[in-house]
Amino acid sequence: MSKVGIVTGGGSGLGQSTALRLAKEGVNIVIVDVDEEGGNETVEILKEAGVDALFVKADVSNAEDVKNYVDQTVEKFGTIDYFFNNAGISGSGKYFLETDISEIEKIVGINLLGVLYGIRYVAEVMVKNGGGSIVNTASSAGVIGQDTVVTYSATKHGIVGLTKSLVAEYAKDGLRINSVAPGPTETPMVKSYFEANPKMKESAESGIPQKRLGTPEEVAELVTFLLTGKAEYINGEVIRIDGGFTNTKF
Ligand SMILES: NC(=O)c1ccc[n+]([C@@H]2O[C@H](COP(=O)([O-])OP(=O)(O)OC[C@H]3O[C@@H](n4cnc5c(N)ncnc54)[C@H](O)[C@@H]3O)[C@@H](O)[C@H]2O)c1
Structure with a gap:
């Protein structure tokens, strides 16, 4: 019987790469995203790769949308085995005292509440069905402090905390919950930013011991390892995948 996975933020970047990697394991996948075009594109690629896939449009910061994507998954596939709880946004890059309240609310809503809502409804199905596996996307900014990303960093540190605490409550019910903490990774958005700002790319790479950015495929490989058997x-682990970047900051 094929396994069933949900990938939030599956219309782009780390979500899309991981969905494609999971398809190689024969996993049927529900792609969740606010971006209809990106979400449908991923679903087409997954179907071409030979697995069954469904796109559900949702804003993960809206609890009703989250319940709906979980209900639609269960309706179509009967269960949920894997959950890549990944959708997230970055901020404007301003110092905290120059940041608008609306930006703080938006980042917390998507990056932290969205992750909690997702687990709230997905884990309920998993526990009822005997277990499952969840991977949340944290960040380097979830394990070290950095300037210009205070709110983002707060949400990613929050993901690290909820990962550990949920394990204390639900490992006995067959749940595994881990997080990944990628450093700067060449997703399409990061790539186009650095293409327009080559000096910024050089400066980012020079701060990484391995002297290069990560690739979405490398993150997808780690997430697939953590999600599957x-x-x-x-x-309850937070696994850094950053070319040694955060190891040089302690
Ligand atoms: N790329 C990096 O360098 C990097 C590094 C560390 C952590 N991350 C984290 O990885 C995750 C994925 O980022 P990415 O680099 O693939 O970015 P991305 O922008 O390529 O993909 C994010 C996806 O999430 C979707 N999304 C945004 N807001 C949403 C919402 N409210 N509801 C549903 N979907 C929403 C977007 O439409 C997009 O498809 C994020 O949590 C990000 O914080 C990225």
Whole structure:
């Protein structure tokens, strides 16, 4: 029987790459995104790769939308085995005292509440059905402090905390919940930003011990390892994938 996975933010970047990697394992996938075009594009690619896939439009910061994508998954596929809780946004890059309240609310709404709502409804199905595996996307900014990303960093540190605490409550019910903490990774958005600002790319790379950015495929490989049966005894971890970047900051 094929496994069933949900990928939020699956219309682009790390979500899309991970969905495609999971399809190689034969996983049927529900793609969740606010961006209809990107979400439908991923679904087409997944179907071409030979798995069943469904797009559900949702804003993860809206609890009703979240319940709806979970209900639609269960209606179509009967269960949820894997959840890549990944949708997120960055901020304007301003210092905190120059940041509007609306920006703070938006980042917290999507990056933290969206992740909590997702687990609230997905884990309920998983526990009822005997277990499942969840990977949340944190960030380097979730394990170290950095300027210009205070709110983003708060949400990503929050993801690290909720990951550990949920394991304390639900590992006994068959849940595995881990997080990944990527450093700067060449998703389409980051790539086009650096193409327009080559000096920024050089400066970012020079601060990374391996002297290059990560690739979405590398993150997808790690997430797939954590989600699927190969990582059965890994629980509550936050795994950094950043070319050594955060290791040089302690
Ligand atoms: N790319 C990096 O360098 C990097 C590094 C560390 C962490 N991350 C994290 O990885 C995750 C994915 O980022 P990415 O780089 O792939 O970015 P991306 O912009 O390529 O993809 C994010 C996707 O999430 C969707 N999305 C945004 N807001 C949403 C909402 N409210 N509801 C549903 N979907 C929404 C977007 O439409 C987009 O398809 C984010 O949580 C981000 O914080 C990225």
